Amino acid sequence: MKIMKIVGVSLKSILKHKLRTALIELAILVGIATLTVVVSLTQGANKLIMKRIQNFGPDAIMVHSGGGKMRGPSTAQQANLTKKDISDIENISGVKFATPFQVELDMPLKYDNQFTTSWVMGVEPDWRDAWRRGASKGAFISNSDNEQLSRVCVIGVTTAKELFGKADPIGESILVKNISFKVIGILEKRGQSPAGTDFDNLILIPFSTASRRLMNQPLYTSMLRVIISDPARAKHVAGKISGILRENHRLASTQEDDFRISTAEQIAKMIKSTSKTLGLFLWLIAVISPLVGGIVLMNIMLMAVSERKREIGLRRALGAKKRDIIFQFLTESVVLTFSGGGLGVGVGVIIAIFVRHLGKPISISWQPFATAFVISVLIGLFFGVYPAKKAANLDPVDALNQ
Amino acid sequence: MIELKNITKSFQNGTIKTDVLKDVTFGVQRGEFVAIMGSSGNGKTTLMNILGCMLKMSGGSYALDGVDIETLDDDQLSDLRNKKIGFVFQSFNLLDGTSALDNVLLPLVYAEEYPDDARERATQLLESVGLGDRIHYKPGELSGGQHQRVAIARALVNDPAIILADEPTGNLDSESVREIMDILKRLHKQGKTIILITHDINIARYAGRTVFLRDGKIYNEEVSK
Numbered sequence A: 001m002k003i004m005k006i007v008g009v010s011l012k013s014i015l016k017h018k019l020r021t022a023l024i025e026l027a028i029l030v031g032i033a034t035l036t037v038v039v040s041l042t043q044g045a046n047k048l049i050m051k052r053i054q055n056f057g058p059d060a061i062m063v064h065s066g067g068g069k070m071r072g073p074s075t076a077q078q079a080n081l082t083k084k085d086i087s088d089i090e091n092i093s094g095v096k097f098a099t100p101f102q103v104e105l106d107m108p109l110k111y112d113n114q115f116t117t118s119w120v121m122g123v124e125p126d127w128r129d130a131w132r133r134g135a136s137k138g139a140f141i142s143n144s145d146n147e148q149l150s151r152v153c154v155i156g157v158t159t160a161k162e163l164f165g166k167a168d169p170i171g172e173s174i175l176v177k178n179i180s181f182k183v184i185g186i187l188e189k190r191g192q193s194p195a196g197t198d199f200d201n202l203i204l205i206p207f208s209t210a211s212r213r214l215m216n217q218p219l220y221t222s223m224l225r226v227i228i229s230d231p232a233r234a235k236h237v238a239g240k241i242s243g244i245l246r247e248n249h250r251l252a253s254t255q256e257d258d259f260r261i262s263t264a265e266q267i268a269k270m271i272k273s274t275s276k277t278l279g280l281f282l283w284l285i286a287v288i289s290p291l292v293g294g295i296v297l298m299n300i301m302l303m304a305v306s307e308r309k310r311e312i313g314l315r316r317a318l319g320a321k322k323r324d325i326i327f328q329f330l331t332e333s334v335v336l337t338f339s340g341g342g343l344g345v346g347v348g349v350i351i352a353i354f355v356r357h358l359g360k361p362i363s364i365s366w367q368p369f370a371t372a373f374v375i376s377v378l379i380g381l382f383f384g385v386y387p388a389k390k391a392a393n394l395d396p397v398d399a400l401n402q
Numbered sequence B: 001m002i003e004l005k006n007i008t009k010s011f012q013n014g015t016i017k018t019d020v021l022k023d024v025t026f027g028v029q030r031g032e033f034v035a036i037m038g039s040s041g042n043g044k045t046t047l048m049n050i051l052g053c054m055l056k057m058s059g060g061s062y063a064l065d066g067v068d069i070e071t072l073d074d075d076q077l078s079d080l081r082n083k084k085i086g087f088v089f090q091s092f093n094l095l096d097g098t099s100a101l102d103n104v105l106l107p108l109v110y111a112e113e114y115p116d117d118a119r120e121r122a123t124q125l126l127e128s129v130g131l132g133d134r135i136h137y138k139p140g141e142l143s144g145g146q147h148q149r150v151a152i153a154r155a156l157v158n159d160p161a162i163i164l165a166d167e168p169t170g171n172l173d174s175e176s177v178r179e180i181m182d183i184l185k186r187l188h189k190q191g192k193t194i195i196l197i198t199h200d201i202n203i204a205r206y207a208g209r210t211v212f213l214r215d216g217k218i219y220n221e222e223v224s225k
């Protein structure tokens, strides 16, 4: 087939003009490698954000006692959310339920002669639905546990291992701050957060037991997890919750909130804003770099065309049509950018892996490859058309007499 | 087979206009061997480029095989060059770094169909011009006369009806000249139409008929054999 013959001509010419080939491929390589690294970085960042949102729960709103900008769980001493607050919030349309919980960090635990510390969380049965995390073995905290102020607990796998080793903890009793709790279940495993927090080093006890026996806050809770039916309306519902709490807490309009409300969207925004300016800068480089490669390609191809006028004139004399010449030079450009792009992806991935070892979130998936190949072919076509047309439009007689 | 009537050609370079061909009228029969003679710079190559459908004339009409060239577009002219005309240039015009065989195959790249026996055909042609043992040599490894013989094989690979040779021996020594002219004579015997451009009367003698290009016009004159 004629097309294959001309492709053959192009390939031969690429192999023949080694310096030219090397220069073009280097230019495209740099461009595509940059693009690959930036795409990987961006995807890594996006993945991290998605993971944070997933961890937080896209359909969740968290309410913390205590205002200001501080982060992390509120302490029992700050607790200022009442039963009325909870039921008012549950009455907001779009809210499925709100579940209160309290946390004491680093509580001393003892079993037999084993000691450890872990988070102790007072929770209601709803906690399981709010966090989508129940007992992988045994039972979860029940309503009657809460009503009876039972001294029972569900234990995380890390804590279990610390206290019991390989033995089965269920049915055993442990001491939490010298109060004895019976282990009724093992909590589903969650692993570590990117920041290194171990989500499996905790125990759950009934909310009421925690309030009255451990934390001494019988009327209040310090934290609420609100689950809504439509994640898209999180912001709206958060606004309503804020209004209700300000009213219930009788805050004057000049006073600041004595609570904090966070949504998945806010968390995402917070992460994004820190990486935004850097991201924009990177993208600018990522876009400019392949374009520079394209301009280099165009220049070198233009030089090649004027160097090879005689060849072009000869081909025309022997029967090559304009479109055959265009096809020949365009094929050269695209093969050069495509192979340069292939090398560029390789180098880009190596750099990306290196950057990942430096601790940056990097995601290497098929997208950088697809992007690089599409972009490099487009560059070959876009920046190759002009030299190719120039070659085809040479006057055959003039070209031959060069 | 070739019918030229009142061909004119002028070049416009800025404000300077050069009238190169003023009134060229002549015909070539199928199977003829015609030499076009003229001194240097009087438009022989220009005429040859017009005959080869590489250059548009300024006026007049040119019919090739009964087809008016003016009615063809660029693609059709390319096809016509590919199928009907074999070019032999004074400066050979072989592709550097490309074997004799691939040089001969070049016109077939642009043929409508690439023949299955292309390589055998090209090898045979190279054998017929005495280069059977050098088909893989590159131009840098061949002498001037050998260059031109490769070029002749190339001109023949598409089996064109007409061979256009513009001073094919202009750059060759006398030994090579005889070889090339013998090949052309043989091709003529095999039925090819040959148009040979030269300024050398001794070369022109190989042709069956010689016309003179002078002052932009064609004169038919007898040449003593």
Ligand SMILES: Nc1ncnc2c1ncn2[C@@H]1O[C@H](COP(=O)(O)OP(=O)(O)OP(=O)(O)O)[C@@H](O)[C@H]1O
Pocket: B011, B012, B013, B018, B020, B038, B039, B040, B041, B042, B043, B044, B045, B046, B047, B199
């Ligand atoms: N593209 C062009 N633009 C302007 N003038 C041209 C062009 N091509 C040829 N000429 C002029 O036309 C005239 C004839 O040129 P041509 O090459 O046809 O001569 P020739 O007979 O082949 O000469 P030679 O024997 O040296 O090969 C010359 O005077 C040349 O300067």
Ligand SMILES: [Mg+2]
Pocket: B044, B045, B046, B166
């Ligand atoms: Mg000439």
